[in-house]
Amino acid sequence: MMIPQILLEGALTGALIGLGAIGLTLTYSILRFANFAHGELLTWGAYLSLSVAGLIGAATGASLPPIDPFSFTWALPVAGLIAMLLTAALALAVDAALFGRLRGRGASTIIVVMASFGASMALRSGLEFLYTSKPAYYTTELQIAMRLPAGMRATPDQLLMLGLTALVVLAVHLMLTRTGIGRAMRAVSENPALAGLTGIDTRKVIRVVWILGGALACAAGTMSGLLVQIRPYMGFDLLLPLFAAAILGGIGSVPGAMLGGLIVGICEAFAVHLIGAEWRAAVGFVLIILVLLARPSGLFGRAA
Amino acid sequence: MTPLATAALVAGYERDLPIIKGIDFTLAPGGFVAVLGPNGAGKSTFVKAIAGLVPVHSGALSLRGANVTGLAPHELLRRGLAFVPQTENIFATMTIRENLQLAAAVLPRPARAGRIGAMLEMFPDLAHRSGALAGGLSGGQRQMLAIARALLVKPQVLILDEPSAGLSPKAVGQVFETLVRINAAGTPILLVEQNVRAALKVAARAVILVDGRLRHDAPAAELAGDPEIGALFLGAGHGEGARA
Ligand SMILES: Nc1ncnc2c1ncn2[C@@H]1O[C@H](COP(=O)(O)OP(=O)(O)OP(=O)(O)O)[C@@H](O)[C@H]1O
Ligand SMILES: [Mg+2]
Numbered sequence: 190m191m192i193p194q195i196l197l198e199g200a201l202t203g204a205l206i207g208l209g210a211i212g213l214t215l216t217y218s219i220l221r222f223a224n225f226a227h228g229e230l231l232t233w234g235a236y237l238s239l240s241v242a243g244l245i246g247a248a249t250g251a252s253l254p255p256i257d258p259f260s261f262t263w264a265l266p267v268a269g270l271i272a273m274l275l276t277a278a279l280a281l282a283v284d285a286a287l288f289g290r291l292r293g294r295g296a297s298t299i300i301v302v303m304a305s306f307g308a309s310m311a312l313r314s315g316l317e318f319l320y321t322s323k324p325a326y327y328t329t330e331l332q333i334a335m336r337l338p339a340g341m342r343a344t345p346d347q348l349l350m351l352g353l354t355a356l357v358v359l360a361v362h363l364m365l366t367r368t369g370i371g372r373a374m375r376a377v378s379e380n381p382a383l384a385g386l387t388g389i390d391t392r393k394v395i396r397v398v399w400i401l402g403g404a405l406a407c408a409a410g411t412m413s414g415l416l417v418q419i420r421p422y423m424g425f426d427l428l429l430p431l432f433a434a435a436i437l438g439g440i441g442s443v444p445g446a447m448l449g450g451l452i453v454g455i456c457e458a459f460a461v462h463l464i465g466a467e468w469r470a471a472v473g474f475v476l477i478i479l480v481l482l483a484r485p486s487g488l489f490g491r492a493a
Numbered sequence: 494m495t496p497l498a499t500a501a502l503v504a505g506y507e508r509d510l511p512i513i514k515g516i517d518f519t520l521a522p523g524g525f526v527a528v529l530g531p532n533g534a535g536k537s538t539f540v541k542a543i544a545g546l547v548p549v550h551s552g553a554l555s556l557r558g559a560n561v562t563g564l565a566p567h568e569l570l571r572r573g574l575a576f577v578p579q580t581e582n583i584f585a586t587m588t589i590r591e592n593l594q595l596a597a598a599v600l601p602r603p604a605r606a607g608r609i610g611a612m613l614e615m616f617p618d619l620a621h622r623s624g625a626l627a628g629g630l631s632g633g634q635r636q637m638l639a640i641a642r643a644l645l646v647k648p649q650v651l652i653l654d655e656p657s658a659g660l661s662p663k664a665v666g667q668v669f670e671t672l673v674r675i676n677a678a679g680t681p682i683l684l685v686e687q688n689v690r691a692a693l694k695v696a697a698r699a700v701i702l703v704d705g706r707l708r709h710d711a712p713a714a715e716l717a718g719d720p721e722i723g724a725l726f727l728g729a730g731h732g733e734g735a736r737a
Binding site: 369372373375376379380382383384385386387388389390391 | 544545546565566567570571575576578581582583584585586587591594595596598599642646
């Protein structure tokens with residue numbers, strides 16, 4: 190296959206990874222633990238979109254035509270927005286039930302990380318119970334790939350997703366760098382005690398982080414479900430690439446997470462084409478190890 | 494009304510390990526009190542407990558007559574208590590202006606720009622580099638930014654933990670001069686210091702803390718002239734301060 194096409198495919202996966210990694214990098218830097226349940230927020234987001242789209246479909250008598258030139262009807266973007274709110278609520282609920290209590294007790298980081306591992310399993314099992322482990326799809330509509338310059342081919346869905354991801358990343362970046370709440374988030378990330386002394390309510394900042402992380406995870410999960418398929422393990426399988434992207438970009442950096450995601454996605458695409466598909470999962474590992482050895486603070490990170 | 498008072502305050506990092514073992518203390522309106530004492534006496538723990546950073550086990554803390562025991566730091570700040578910790582007291586990865594903007598966020602929106610401007614006017618060293626990262630400031634400039642951050646909200650009480658630590662003598666002079674100015678303008682100050690000589694020069698009153706208890710409370714001038722007190726409570730390293 191031609192190199193531009195490999196790059197494009199890598200960029201598509203990478204954009205999804207980057208979008209998911211933004212939430213991960215924010216929770217990591219502000220709540221100070223590696224949330225292994227973040228992948229399940231992607232999966233729950235994808236399934237919530239599926240269910241809400243199904244409800245909208247039923248309410249409208251399944252008569253909606255696809256939005257030309259895409260493969261889906263208006264039900265999906267509307268459902269996606271609603272599911273983003275629901276996933277944010279889910280993230281807040283998990284925090285209230287689990288992580289918040291551990292924080293209140295002053296639990297050590299390793300305890301919180303282990304708890305997130307448990308939350309990941311519980312959330313995943315819940316999905317298998319509710320939806321079975323059979324793959325699901327938002328649409329059965331087939332899409333013809335369009336010809337692009339340099340011999341590249343992509344479907345309209347794929348191009349839309351790239352555009353949407355770029356917009357979301359820009360919006361989150363501007364929020365963090367230009368708004369009061371973004372400044373407060375960076376302050377809590379650097380020094381929670383001083384943030385409190387400066388008048389910042391850290392509990393409020395933590396809520397915003399979960400809302401943002403949950404909503405972005407839902408967006409990433411829904412897009413991934415649209416481009417590939419919806420499975421209870423989809424988020425869990427993405428966890429390693431998500432961590433690789435967050436660490437590569439530098440914990441706490443939104444542009445870093447996006448760039449890290451693109452690098453991971455493109456490396457995966459090349460590994461698949463040059464070595465073999467079974468090596469895809471190894472790419473995340475190798476990248477994490479290389480970054481930790483060569484530049485632990487990541488591309489955009491500050492030294493700890 | 495008394496700006497700040499503690500009654501039988503017991504506080505510490507862990508539940509059954511009180512570091513502060515029952516302190517009754519009042520800061521009078523316009524007062525300037527130095528908190529002195531040997532290393533490990535609990536001076537930092539005392540002011541951190543007042544600022545909401547260390548759990549209060551029993552006793553009470555009041556600000557202008559209102560009981561504020563157990564409130565979080567951000568709630569205490571909104572009630573007029575500003576605390577400048579000894580270390581890590583600025584956001585190093587943000588610009589000077591962003592540090593001030595963070596503090597200004599507790600003020601009503603129309604008042605923010607004016608207060609930031611007033612602080613930059615008060616600290617000209619910060620003004621002409623307000624777009625620079627705070628992490629690049631010198632020790633003295635960092636202390637000035639930390640004080641500016643605290644003053645920006647027009648606190649009713651200003652508490653500082655060793656603002657002179659690690660500063661050059663010239664920078665110490667500047668910091669203390671600033672504190673005197675702030676106090677003269679009406680803000681009561683509680684100042685933890687190792688630099689006894691300098692502290693007794695600027696403070697009106699001093700308390701000596703030993704092993705989590707207040708052992709001495711006297712006008713600063715009296716303490717400065719009492720070599721016995723110095724030898725007894727301030728430790729060998731502070732001999733020169735007691736002689737001052
Ligand atoms: N974060 C902490 N966790 C547990 N114990 C602490 C902590 N910080 C200080 N201590 C303990 O509390 C006691 C009082 O310490 P504190 O820092 O308040 O003393 P200090 O008077 O400020 O000393 P210095 O003059 O060295 O600053 C010490 O025994 C110290 O070991
Ligand atoms: Mg101390």
